[in-house]
Structures are given as C-alpha cells and as structure tokens.
Amino acid sequence: MSKELLLMVETVSNEKAVSEDVIFDALETALEAATRKQYKGENNTYDEFHEQHDNEIEIRVEINRHNGEYETYRCWSVLPEEEIEFPGKELTLEQARHIDEDAEEGGIVEQKINNVPFGRIGAHLAKQIIIQKVREAERQKIYDEYADLEGSVIHGTVKRLERGNTILDLGGNVEGIIFKENMIPREKTRQGERLRVFIKQVQRENRGHQIILSRTAPELLVELFTIEVPEIANGTIEIKGAARDPGGRSKIAVFCDDPRIDPAGACIGMRGSRVQNITNELSGERVDIIIWDEEPAEFVIHAIAPAEPVAIVVDEDSHTMDLAFPEDKLAMAVGRGGQNVRLASELTGWRLNVMSEAEFAEKTGAEKEKTAQMLADKLDLDIEVGEILVREGYHSIEEVAYSDVDELSEIEEFDEDIADEIRERASDILLTLAIGDEEAIEASNPIDTLPGMDEDLLLQVKLNGIQTWDDLAELATDELVEMTGLNDDDAAALILKAREPWFAE
Structure with missing residues (x-):
C-alpha cells in the first residue's frame, strides 16, 4: 500500500495544485478518524464504552513521507484522578506510568497499536476527509493569492x-x-x-x-481612469472622488497642482479617446470630468455642471448649500430623476438644495427677515436697523459685538455715534450672558471644589464642558470613564459625591 499511497498523494497534489504536506495531513486525519471508528481495544467492555462515549478515544497516525508506511498510536492525557471524565482518553499518573515510566501530569502518553485494516466504510470516511482538506487548501490558496488584490x-x-x-x-x-x-x-x-x-x-x-x-463600484471608475490616463498613474493628476449612477452617468473629480497641465483635458484625451474607452467599458455610461477645488462652493458649482447657479448660500453648520437657477435651467440642474444633483451631492459630500430664483429669493428673504427681527429685538432697535445690519452681513449678536466701529460707521445709514451705540449694546448683551453663566456655575458649586479632583482630572472634565457639580452628577458612569479614563468604581464614586447635594436638599 505504501507505493500506492505515495503515488496517490503525488497525483492529487499535482491535480489540485496543493502541497503534498496538505495531502499527507488530510490522510493522517482520515486514518485517525477511521481508526477511531473501528478500534475495539483490548478489553471486552469496549463495545459498551463505545456506546456511552461515542468513540471517545484519541488516535494519532504518522505517515512516513519517504516510504509511505504509517504507524498508529493510541493517546491519553495524564490528569489528576479527580479530573478524570473520559477514561477512554484520560489516565491518572499511576495508570500512565504503566505505559510510560517518564509520564508526568499534564502531559500525553502514547501506545503503539496495530494499524487497523479499513473496510468500505473506513475508505469512504477517508475519502470524505481528504476531499474536505483538499477543498480547504484550495480555498486558502485562492485567498492567499487574491487577498492582496x-x-x-x-x-x-x-x-x-x-x-x-x-x-x-x-x-x-x-x-x-x-x-x-x-x-x-x-x-x-x-x-x-x-x-x-x-x-x-x-x-x-x-x-x-x-x-x-x-x-x-465607484472604485472601478477610478481604477479605469488610472489605467487609461498615464498622468493619473504617475501621480501628476490626482483623483479626488467619484460618484456613479451605473450605466447612466458618472462624475469624477480630478486635480493637478501644475498650472501647465489641464487635468480635464488629459482625462478626456485626444478627440475624447480616453474617456470614450472608459464609456465603452462601462456599457455606455457617460462620464463628467469635474475640476476639484478646495473651496466647497466652487467645487459644487463645477460638480453641478452643465447648469450654472446664479446664487448660492452655504450653511456650514448643517453642511448644506442652497443653489438658485433660472427657471429654464432648473431641470438641467436637477437632471433626469434627480440624477445630476444626486451625483454632485455624492461627489462633493454636501447636501444640495436646488431651487428656482423665485424660491431662493423667498427662502433667503424669510431667513433674512427672521434674523433682522432677532437682532432688532435683542438690541432694542427698529426693524429697519436690523434689516440694514443683515444687509451688511451681520447675522448674530457676536458678529456685531466683535465688529470694528469704523466698519459699522461706514454703513450709509449709520454715523459714528449710532455705530458705537449698536456695538456697545451687543457687547453688553454678551457680558450679561457671561455673568449669568458664571452665576449659574457659582450657584451649583464649581467643579474644582469637588473632593477627589486632581489637576489632570479637572483639566479633562473641563475640556468636555463639565463646569459644576451638577454637570458631573448628570453623567452616567460609562460617560465619565470614557471622558477621563478612570476605572468604573472611581468614576461611580465621583458621580455619587457630586450628587450628594441633591439628597441633602
């Protein structure tokens, strides 16, 4: 059988393109499983034991890689007597030393046994395990080859x-x-x-x-341009992003810091050859080449092309932009089924609100009116003065308070005295708010008076907006742990300390 075994290993290894070691390991596993299934032991109680413990014996098979001969060993773990659960594969130290006088607790003892002849069932089991191991080896080989790709x-x-x-x-x-x-x-x-x-x-x-x-995937578009355009492959032109409506239209943003190179022209190619090759590869998908700009509004204007907005308002807090278009260009800006504005939004990362000039004027007018009324109410001014401030670009009390008096006095409707009065009122409001915050902190015990606060801990909580005992008392334990790195017990104790005034009341 030894020659046939070696021949079989070599044949399977060549056919499946896996190493011979994998085949030998699979054979050893198969032989071990088949031996466990057929092994009867040397006592008459094995059949009963077999039924109770479902083949609970350990077998090791070792195949000689050179001549194909193999040997079979029965194995036992050496454990303290009180830990013995499966006597078919576990022995006490005393029992183990009958087999190997050098046995030690925690180790393994082995006894060579006769190789069991395999019948039809054993051969079938061996075949199943070999097939499984070979399949696993093939999948691992594929993974190793393609994971980096x-x-x-x-x-x-x-x-x-x-x-x-x-x-x-x-x-x-x-x-x-x-x-x-x-x-x-x-x-x-x-x-x-x-x-x-x-x-x-x-x-x-x-x-x-x-x-x-x-x-x-948008990444396919990026990779195709990298393959097709040498300037992208060598790093002269950089791809900043891509958005796709597969099979319909896509947009890709490119940038080059060399003013002598036109990145869009390089991507389009002579008579559109480069971009046409990519369109053909993507089943006719039209590709718009967009020039990237570090200024978000300019980038959005490029991305929404071919339509050109007549006005744009940027709201950085909500990361949105409102764009106004002439009535006859609105459909072009939106695109079929919203395709153009959706791709532009995905490419730029901004939420884009496309509207007509009339809708834009109505929306911005309402917002300006609301801001003018707020400034007028807080600064105790006529609404007309609030409208003038909004018209000149002032939208908050802070902007008015920190403005330059000379800039305010340059407004046509204001003189120096009016400008100084408006700015002083805004500063007084900010001061009042600041004093109110300080009083609130004092009324609630400053955080630096809380027992158990050291300098490092105090700095960490203040950086996270915790100014008073009440601020800390409202935290959950896990929030304070994440904020400061304290352990759970210390954080919980600190929070309970901050809550003591609540229970005292």
Missing part, C-alpha cells in the same frame, strides 16, 4: 449565469461572482465575453463564492 481591477471571462448572477473565470481554475445588484443595469453579457471588474471582497469562508466582484 482586493480593491483592484482585473479581467475575467464570463463563464455562466446563475439566477441573475454572473460567474467569471479569473484563470487558474479560479472563479469570481458578480451578484445581480453589482451588475450594470441592462448590461447584456454573454458566455466567453471578457470584462473588467473591481474586486470588492475576498472571503475566507469555506462555503459560497470567495471572490466578490463588482461592475458598479
């Missing part, structure tokens, strides 16, 4: 279609799958067709497809 673009040949999913042959007997949702809508593929695909994920699992591919 995750996030890149490769070629594949359409092999077959399965329930709307497309199976690609990647070469070397390796398959990848494009799930239906990752296919370009309405794209027709046929068996034998070569496609460029983006490796979305490489999985290690033993079931299902390992290599997940995509034709819709």
Whole structure:
C-alpha cells in the first residue's frame, strides 16, 4: 500500500495544485478518524464504552513521507484522578506510568497499536476527509493569492449565469461572482465575453463564492481612469472622488497642482479617446470630468455642471448649500430623476438644495427677515436697523459685538455715534450672558471644589464642558470613564459625591 499511497498523494497534489504536506495531513486525519471508528481495544467492555462515549478515544497516525508506511498510536492525557471524565482518553499518573515510566501530569502518553485494516466504510470516511482538506487548501490558496488584490481591477471571462448572477473565470481554475445588484443595469453579457471588474471582497469562508466582484463600484471608475490616463498613474493628476449612477452617468473629480497641465483635458484625451474607452467599458455610461477645488462652493458649482447657479448660500453648520437657477435651467440642474444633483451631492459630500430664483429669493428673504427681527429685538432697535445690519452681513449678536466701529460707521445709514451705540449694546448683551453663566456655575458649586479632583482630572472634565457639580452628577458612569479614563468604581464614586447635594436638599 505504501507505493500506492505515495503515488496517490503525488497525483492529487499535482491535480489540485496543493502541497503534498496538505495531502499527507488530510490522510493522517482520515486514518485517525477511521481508526477511531473501528478500534475495539483490548478489553471486552469496549463495545459498551463505545456506546456511552461515542468513540471517545484519541488516535494519532504518522505517515512516513519517504516510504509511505504509517504507524498508529493510541493517546491519553495524564490528569489528576479527580479530573478524570473520559477514561477512554484520560489516565491518572499511576495508570500512565504503566505505559510510560517518564509520564508526568499534564502531559500525553502514547501506545503503539496495530494499524487497523479499513473496510468500505473506513475508505469512504477517508475519502470524505481528504476531499474536505483538499477543498480547504484550495480555498486558502485562492485567498492567499487574491487577498492582496482586493480593491483592484482585473479581467475575467464570463463563464455562466446563475439566477441573475454572473460567474467569471479569473484563470487558474479560479472563479469570481458578480451578484445581480453589482451588475450594470441592462448590461447584456454573454458566455466567453471578457470584462473588467473591481474586486470588492475576498472571503475566507469555506462555503459560497470567495471572490466578490463588482461592475458598479465607484472604485472601478477610478481604477479605469488610472489605467487609461498615464498622468493619473504617475501621480501628476490626482483623483479626488467619484460618484456613479451605473450605466447612466458618472462624475469624477480630478486635480493637478501644475498650472501647465489641464487635468480635464488629459482625462478626456485626444478627440475624447480616453474617456470614450472608459464609456465603452462601462456599457455606455457617460462620464463628467469635474475640476476639484478646495473651496466647497466652487467645487459644487463645477460638480453641478452643465447648469450654472446664479446664487448660492452655504450653511456650514448643517453642511448644506442652497443653489438658485433660472427657471429654464432648473431641470438641467436637477437632471433626469434627480440624477445630476444626486451625483454632485455624492461627489462633493454636501447636501444640495436646488431651487428656482423665485424660491431662493423667498427662502433667503424669510431667513433674512427672521434674523433682522432677532437682532432688532435683542438690541432694542427698529426693524429697519436690523434689516440694514443683515444687509451688511451681520447675522448674530457676536458678529456685531466683535465688529470694528469704523466698519459699522461706514454703513450709509449709520454715523459714528449710532455705530458705537449698536456695538456697545451687543457687547453688553454678551457680558450679561457671561455673568449669568458664571452665576449659574457659582450657584451649583464649581467643579474644582469637588473632593477627589486632581489637576489632570479637572483639566479633562473641563475640556468636555463639565463646569459644576451638577454637570458631573448628570453623567452616567460609562460617560465619565470614557471622558477621563478612570476605572468604573472611581468614576461611580465621583458621580455619587457630586450628587450628594441633591439628597441633602
């Protein structure tokens, strides 16, 4: 059997492209399993034991890699007597030393036994384990080969279609799958067709497809431009982002800090050849080349092209922009089914509100009116004066209080005395608010008077807005732990200390 065994290992290794060690390991595992299933022991109680413990014996098989001969050993763990649960594979130290006089507790003792002849069941079991081990080795080999390629673009040949999913042959007997949702809508593929695909994920699992591919990922567009445009490949032009409506339209933002190079022109190519190659690869998907700008409003204006806004308002707090367009350009700005504004929003990372000039005027007018009324009420001014301040770009009490008197006095309707009075009123309001905050802190015990506060701890809580005992008392233990790095017990004790005035009341 030894020669046949070596021949079989060599054959399987060559056919499956896995190492011989993997095949030998699989054979040893199979022989061990088959031996456990057939081994009867040397006593008449083994059958009863077999029924109670379901083959609870340990077997080790060692195959000689050179001549194919193998030896079988029965193994026991050496444990204290009170820890013995499975006598078929566990022995006390006294019992173990009958087998090996050098045995020690916590170790393993082995006894060589006869190789059990395998019948039909044993051979079938061995075959199953070998197939499983070989399959695991093949999947690990694929994972090792493709894991580093995750996030890149490769070629594949359409092999077959399965329930709307497309199976690609990647070469070397390796398959990848494009799930239906990752296919370009309405794209027709046929068996034998070569496609460029983006490796979305490489999985290690033993079931299902390992290599997940995509034709819709924005990264595919980026990689195609990197392949097609040498200036991008060598780093002269940088891709800042991409957004896609697969099969319909996409936008890609590019930037070059060399004023002699036109990044959009380089991506388009002579007579549009470069961008046309990419459009053909993506089943006719039109690609807009957008010039990136570090100024968000300018970037949005480029991204919303071909429509040009006549006015734009940026709200950095909500990360939104309102864009006004002439009535006859509004549909172009929105695009079919909202496609243009959606892609521009995705590309820039800003929420874009597209509206007509009339709607823009109504919205901004209402907001200006609201701000003017707020300034007038707080500064005790006529509404007309509030409207003048808004018109000149003042939208908060802070902006008025910190403004320059000379700038205010340059407003046509103001003289120096009026400007000085308005600024003084705004400063008084801020001072009153600040005093109120201080009084609130004093009324609630400043945080630095809390017992148990050292300098480092005090600095950490103040940086997180904790100014009073009440502020700290309202925290949960895990919040204080995350804020300061204290352990749970110390944090809980500190919070309870801060809450003591509540119970005293």
